[in-house]
Amino acid sequence: MNDFRLALPEDVAELEALSALPVPGGWIDLSYARSFGHCREQVLRGRLKTGEMAAIALRSLPLLWRRGQARRIGYLGGLRVHPRLQGRNLLAEGFALLRRVHEADPVEEYLATIVEGNHLAERLLVERARPGWPKFFPSGVLCTLALETKPCAFSAGPPPSWSHTQDYFPCEAPLEFGERRWWLEHQGVAGCLRDLSQTRHTRVAAYHGPLRWLRTSYNLWQRLWRRPQLPSPGARLKGGYVGFFRSDGLRPQAFGGWLRSMLGLAHSLGLDWLYLGLAEGDAYLPVARRFRHRLYRSRIFRVRYQGQPEPLPEGPPYLELAWL
Numbered sequence: 001m002n003d004f005r006l007a008l009p010e011d012v013a014e015l016e017a018l019s020a021l022p023v024p025g026g027w028i029d030l031s032y033a034r035s036f037g038h039c040r041e042q043v044l045r046g047r048l049k050t051g052e053m054a055a056i057a058l059r060s061l062p063l064l065w066r067r068g069q070a071r072r073i074g075y076l077g078g079l080r081v082h083p084r085l086q087g088r089n090l091l092a093e094g095f096a097l098l099r100r101v102h103e104a105d106p107v108e109e110y111l112a113t114i115v116e117g118n119h120l121a122e123r124l125l126v127e128r129a130r131p132g133w134p135k136f137f138p139s140g141v142l143c144t145l146a147l148e149t150k151p152c153a154f155s156a157g158p159p160p161s162w163s164h165t166q167d168y169f170p171c172e173a174p175l176e177f178g179e180r181r182w183w184l185e186h187q188g189v190a191g192c193l194r195d196l197s198q199t200r201h202t203r204v205a206a207y208h209g210p211l212r213w214l215r216t217s218y219n220l221w222q223r224l225w226r227r228p229q230l231p232s233p234g235a236r237l238k239g240g241y242v243g244f245f246r247s248d249g250l251r252p253q254a255f256g257g258w259l260r261s262m263l264g265l266a267h268s269l270g271l272d273w274l275y276l277g278l279a280e281g282d283a284y285l286p287v288a289r290r291f292r293h294r295l296y297r298s299r300i301f302r303v304r305y306q307g308q309p310e311p312l313p314e315g316p317p318y319l320e321l322a323w324l
């Protein structure tokens with residue numbers, strides 16, 4: 001029998017090694033290392049009967065605003081089966097564990113994302129979900145921008161008063177272990193920079209194709225313009241997350257000024273990248289895209305177990321990027 005259960009402290013080292021395994025990309029393989037020692041999420045893990053750690057997934061239950069009321073809504077993420085052990089039907093065992101965990105402490109709904117182009121995950125989780133698995137309902141597209149930081153004057157301040165009750169916006173903003181945070185507010189646009197580098201490292205695992213030999217000249221060019229360079233294999237991408245972002249969506253000009261200051265703040269902290277998540281169709285997205293960036297698209301899902309009514313169509317939910 002394989003052993004699927006919630007993780008215990010003795011599992012942490014193996015789970016960290018599993019989650020840091022490189023994710024193959026076109027020209028760049030990335031590794032998303034995380035430490036699980038102090039994480040707030042529930043960590044579901046699966047070990048084969050041979051003893052190998054094979055699968056991991058994360059479940060968190062933040063308190064979010066829903067129609068003006070504080071509700072616990074789930075986030076599902078971090079699903080990974082060891083590349084060598086995929087195709088052995090472990091997903092079914094993982095979902096059986098998720099069901100047990102869910103039934104012990106149920107919530108009406110979860111949010112989840114799948115990176116566009118991950119056809120296998122979409123096929124398995126969305127199109128061919130088995131009876132007893134939760135159903136994934138499409139709920140828009142999240143555009144994640146990795147923005148190049150650059151020098152600019154800024155003035156960080158205290159956290160703004162917490163009266164924002166937009167649907168799916170967090171009711172509270174607890175610091176994660178080792179997190180550093182700076183708040184910026186500008187003409188009705190507010191949010192913070194979250195530096196989670198104590199517990200999360202994105203590293204370049206390998207370069208492929210022409211990038212292997214083009215990197216040196218590309219870096220020379222980037223250095224000339226004081227822009228972020230491509231780190232050597234094994235080195236970290238230095239980035240921070242925009243968090244708890246709020247505005248009424250009607251101030252594109254103020255948003256542009258706010259974002260420029262955020263990029264200056266991130267640059268002053270030695271970060272090369274600022275990660276910002278906006279829904280496709282957000283009026284601020286075209287403004288953000290005027291800054292130098294790479295764009296990653298993910299499909300957003302509202303996830304419900306059978307027995308819950310199907311969600312009514314709504315706009316895409318607010319998502320706190322660092323929680324995904």
Ligand SMILES: CC(C)(COP(=O)(O)OP(=O)(O)OC[C@H]1O[C@@H](n2cnc3c(N)ncnc32)[C@H](O)[C@@H]1OP(=O)(O)O)[C@@H](O)C(=O)NCCC(=O)NCCS
Nearest residue numbers: 079080081086087088089090091092113114118120121124
């Ligand atoms: C997506 C993922 C979690 C699936 O895990 P898995 O253990 O391979 O899935 P299972 O073995 O339970 O697969 C179930 C089905 O998919 C098929 N399958 C699994 N891997 C496959 C592959 N690489 N190519 C084609 N089919 C595959 C299985 O044969 C099985 O088919 P069946 O239902 O007809 O028997 C795993 O591929 C993975 O970790 N991918 C990388 C990270 C990722 O994409 N996470 C999802 C983020 S939302």
